[in-house]
Amino acid sequence: xxxxxxxxxxxxxxxxxxxxxxxxxxxxxxxxxxxxxxxxxxxxxxxxxxxxxxxxxxxxxxxxxxxxxxxxxxxxxxxxxxxxxxxxxxxxxxxxxxxxxxxxxxxxxxxxxxxxxxxxxxxxxxxxxxxxxxxxxxxxxxxxxxxxxxxxxxxxxxxxxxxxxxxxxxxxxxxxxxxxxxxxxxxxxxxxxxxxxxxxxxxxxxxxxxxxxxxxxxxxxxxxxxxxxxxxxxxxxxxxxxxxxxxxxxxxxxxxxxxxxxxxxxxxxxxxxxxxxxxxxxxxxxxxxxxxxxxxxxxxxxxxxxxxxxxxxxxxxxxxxxxxxxxxxxxxxxxxxxxxxxxxxxxxxxxxxxxxx
Amino acid sequence: xxxxxxxxxxxxxxxxxxxxxxxxxxxxxxxxxxxxxxxxxxxxxxxxxxxxxxxxxxxxxxxxxxxxxxxxxxxxxxxxxxxxxxxxxxxxxxxxxxxxxxxxxxxxxxxxxxxxxxxxxxxxxxxxxxxxxxxxxxxxxxxxxxxxxxxxxxxxxxxxxxxxxxxxxxxxxxxxxxxxxxxxxxxxxxxxxxxxxxxxxxxxxxxxxxxxxxxxxxxxxxxxxxxxxxxxxxxxxxxxxxxxxxxxxxxxxxxxxxxxxxxxxxxxxxxxxxxxxxxxxxxxxxxxxxxxxxxxxxxxxxxxxxxxxxxxxxxxxxxxxxxxxxxxxxxxxxxxxxxxxxxxxxxxxxxxxxxxxxxxxxxxxxxxxxxxxxxxxxxxxxxxxxxxxxxxxxxxxxxxxxxxxxxxxxxxxxxxxxxxxxxx
Numbered sequence: 001x002x003x004x005x006x007x008x009x010x011x012x013x014x015x016x017x018x019x020x021x022x023x024x025x026x027x028x029x030x031x032x033x034x035x036x037x038x039x040x041x042x043x044x045x046x047x048x049x050x051x052x053x054x055x056x057x058x059x060x061x062x063x064x065x066x067x068x069x070x071x072x073x074x075x076x077x078x079x080x081x082x083x084x085x086x087x088x089x090x091x092x093x094x095x096x097x098x099x100x101x102x103x104x105x106x107x108x109x110x111x112x113x114x115x116x117x118x119x120x121x122x123x124x125x126x127x128x129x130x131x132x133x134x135x136x137x138x139x140x141x142x143x144x145x146x147x148x149x150x151x152x153x154x155x156x157x158x159x160x161x162x163x164x165x166x167x168x169x170x171x172x173x174x175x176x177x178x179x180x181x182x183x184x185x186x187x188x189x190x191x192x193x194x195x196x197x198x199x200x201x202x203x204x205x206x207x208x209x210x211x212x213x214x215x216x217x218x219x220x221x222x223x224x225x226x227x228x229x230x231x232x233x234x235x236x237x238x239x240x241x242x243x244x245x246x247x248x249x250x251x252x253x254x255x256x257x258x259x260x261x262x263x264x265x266x267x268x269x270x271x272x273x274x275x276x277x278x279x280x281x282x283x284x285x286x287x288x289x290x291x292x293x294x295x296x297x298x299x300x301x302x303x304x305x306x307x308x309x310x311x312x313x314x315x316x317x318x319x320x321x322x323x324x325x326x327x328x329x330x331x332x333x334x335x336x337x338x339x340x341x342x343x344x345x346x347x348x349x350x351x352x353x354x355x356x357x
Numbered sequence: 358x359x360x361x362x363x364x365x366x367x368x369x370x371x372x373x374x375x376x377x378x379x380x381x382x383x384x385x386x387x388x389x390x391x392x393x394x395x396x397x398x399x400x401x402x403x404x405x406x407x408x409x410x411x412x413x414x415x416x417x418x419x420x421x422x423x424x425x426x427x428x429x430x431x432x433x434x435x436x437x438x439x440x441x442x443x444x445x446x447x448x449x450x451x452x453x454x455x456x457x458x459x460x461x462x463x464x465x466x467x468x469x470x471x472x473x474x475x476x477x478x479x480x481x482x483x484x485x486x487x488x489x490x491x492x493x494x495x496x497x498x499x500x501x502x503x504x505x506x507x508x509x510x511x512x513x514x515x516x517x518x519x520x521x522x523x524x525x526x527x528x529x530x531x532x533x534x535x536x537x538x539x540x541x542x543x544x545x546x547x548x549x550x551x552x553x554x555x556x557x558x559x560x561x562x563x564x565x566x567x568x569x570x571x572x573x574x575x576x577x578x579x580x581x582x583x584x585x586x587x588x589x590x591x592x593x594x595x596x597x598x599x600x601x602x603x604x605x606x607x608x609x610x611x612x613x614x615x616x617x618x619x620x621x622x623x624x625x626x627x628x629x630x631x632x633x634x635x636x637x638x639x640x641x642x643x644x645x646x647x648x649x650x651x652x653x654x655x656x657x658x659x660x661x662x663x664x665x666x667x668x669x670x671x672x673x674x675x676x677x678x679x680x681x682x683x684x685x686x687x688x689x690x691x692x693x694x695x696x697x698x699x700x701x702x703x704x705x706x707x708x709x710x711x712x713x714x715x716x717x718x719x720x721x722x723x724x725x726x727x728x729x730x731x732x733x734x735x736x737x738x739x740x741x742x743x744x745x746x747x748x749x750x751x752x753x754x755x756x757x758x759x760x761x762x763x764x765x766x767x768x769x770x771x772x773x774x775x776x777x778x779x780x781x
Contacts, residue, residue, distance in 0.1 A: 121424065143523050147501040148522055150519065155475075155476035274599075
């Protein structure tokens with residue numbers, strides 16, 4: 001009996017393919033957009049060949065000094081080119097320079113391109129360090145014998161914005177699992193199928209399973225397809241694939257249980273959708289679904305309360321470090337949600353049935 | 358027209374669940390807004406050394422343009438340590454964020470905890486710990502005990518920081534030997550070194566292309582707060598419009614719409630009546646928001662309460678009309694709810710309400726310009742700096758968005774209607 005309902009419901013859900021498409025398409029769009037927005041923030045700095053222009057005005061620096069500077073610059077992968085005329089701003093744009101230095105009497109001016117500020121800073125640093133080293137050696141400073149206490153603690157390596165959002169948005173949309181079942185649950189109510197269940201003497205628990213299992217299966221498949229799509233299209237890296245897959249499936253199952261519970265309590269699909277979306281959005285908001293959790297300054301307690309935070313964190317850390325302390329807590333959260341929500345859903349279903357009989 | 362509006366309102370008021378949302382959503386939003394008290398996302402720094410309010414403050418956003426961030430735990434805060442940090446900041450490559458912990462009892466445990474937090478919960482190039490006995494250790498020549506550097510990234514600029522630190526510490530070490538007198542040594546070292554620094558050519562930095570906004574730090578915070586307020590407080594309006602749409606969908610399905618058309622009521626009038634309903638619901642919700650806003654300290658938002666409520670109302674109206682439009686167009690409860698919610702979600706994201714989009718790609722910026730929140734944020738910025746043109750601009754924007762939504766809605770309804778006639 002139960003197996004038949006599950007099979008039938010899966011079949012019905014798959015027919016409303018537009019809803020399922022949402023699972024697949026929406027995350028892909030969001031991943032593309034968000035990873036672009038956060039690209040420079042999360043990008044790792046790479047050593048690049050830097051070219052900068054310079055001009056000497058007045059007698060501030062001697063020829064020997066410039067020569068020495070160019071030599072040292074060359075050693076540090078910075079090419080200095082002399083431009084005797086022209087507006088620095090235009091020269092930067094026209095010649096794709098990362099910066100421009102004008103040496104004057106007692107000062108020098110560094111022009112930095114705002115578009116590539118980090119490279120401009122390298123040039124600024126280089127000139128500054130050059131002068132400092134010159135005066136330091138004049139002072140007789142000996143840096144070779146100096147010792148500095150440097151420690152290398154473990155740290156979380158930088159995760160690429162594409163990987164981060166590629167993982168996080170999949171989870172976020174997985175949490176909207178109820179959408180996949182919305183249509184058939186509505187129709188079930190509309191065409192009074194539930195009365196027929198009653199005649200068939202289907203227990204509340206079985207009726208719940210008849211909703212939960214197909215929903216979890218269809219939503220998981222949709223989510224996994226979306227994940228595969230982002231891997232193929234965008235090259236998102238998932239760390240430990242079997243473990244990550246298990247977390248994703250469990251998270252969708254938790255979302256399904258949560259959705260069915262709300263539906264059983266409210267018995268109103270619109271209210272269910274609104275409540276689910278609001279709750280999921282709030283959890284996502286604190287859990288790093290939009291703004292990277294590393295950057296956001298929400299209180300830790302709110303983050304820790306959000307199951308999505310634990311799932312996100314477990315998956316992203318698996319992706320960039322290969323292991324995570326949050327795997328256990330994410331299992332705990334999803335498992336807990338599945339059990340508690342299932343229980344409440346069955347109880348709510350029972351009360352409703354009792355009231356009607 | 359009047360009857361139509363009356364009817365819709367009556368039906369809406371009878372739906373119990375909408376009351377829950379009209380009252381509950383603004384309260385929830387306000388609580389969320391109040392819960393978020395600290396924002397770092399919009400800070401733009403020009404100072405050499407950024408002073409952090411506390412050791413807990415996150416520094417990741419200071420590196421929004423790829424800067425190398427050094428978070429400094431300064432338990433010493435003497436002239437010598439300040440000099441060192443100034444020199445590091447002055448070098449140009451590093452963004453120094455200093456947390457003054459000289460007043461605190463600093464234990465090894467504390468530093469260990471902080472570094473672990475920095476390594477896993479924040480992002481930075483390196484962290485520095487300057488212990489309280491920094492001056493003494495430097496004067497004793499024990500450079501390797503004077504401070505500790507914690508490497509927290511695999512950034513190649515870490516080497517430059519190490520070199521710079523070594524250089525500056527060696528300079529202090531060398532300067533120390535020049536001084537014969539034993540009293541007030543640290544100050545004298547700093548003075549000596551500063552006179553040497555004066556001999557090097559002075560540096561000037563000019564950023565080419567683009568300019569930052571000219572908001573003060575406080576106003577930047579307020580702008581961030583407004584961004585959050587926009588997104589939180591409009592969520593309720595999105596759902597309100599959706600309830601109106603739900604009524605319209607039902608009317609179409611139950612043939613009410615056909616009967617309304619038969620009474621020679623124009624489709625546009627019908628649509629307009631729905632809009633007026635949305636308008637009334639929005640006014641109602643704004644009332645609740647106004648009451649809720651008593652919980653918010655208006656100093657955090659940086660404008661007077663009536664203006665704040667007015668702005669929220671205009672934004673809310675745009676979004677509730679939009680969700681109504683989507684609902685009527687899609688003629689499907691779920692499709693519409695999902696679509697509107699997604700739309701709202703995306704527009705909050707792309708308008709830059711949560712985080713700055715300055716460093717995003719061109720395409721994203723174009724998308725961002727289409728989002729109402731983006732213009733409202735711009736409007737609030739103008740209000741902050743006392744530009745009265747902002748009000749006109751905001752009203753124009755609201756009217757423009759509404760005009761687009763309403764005309765699209767009216768036309769769409771007509772087109773769909775004739776299609777359906779063809780089918781039947």
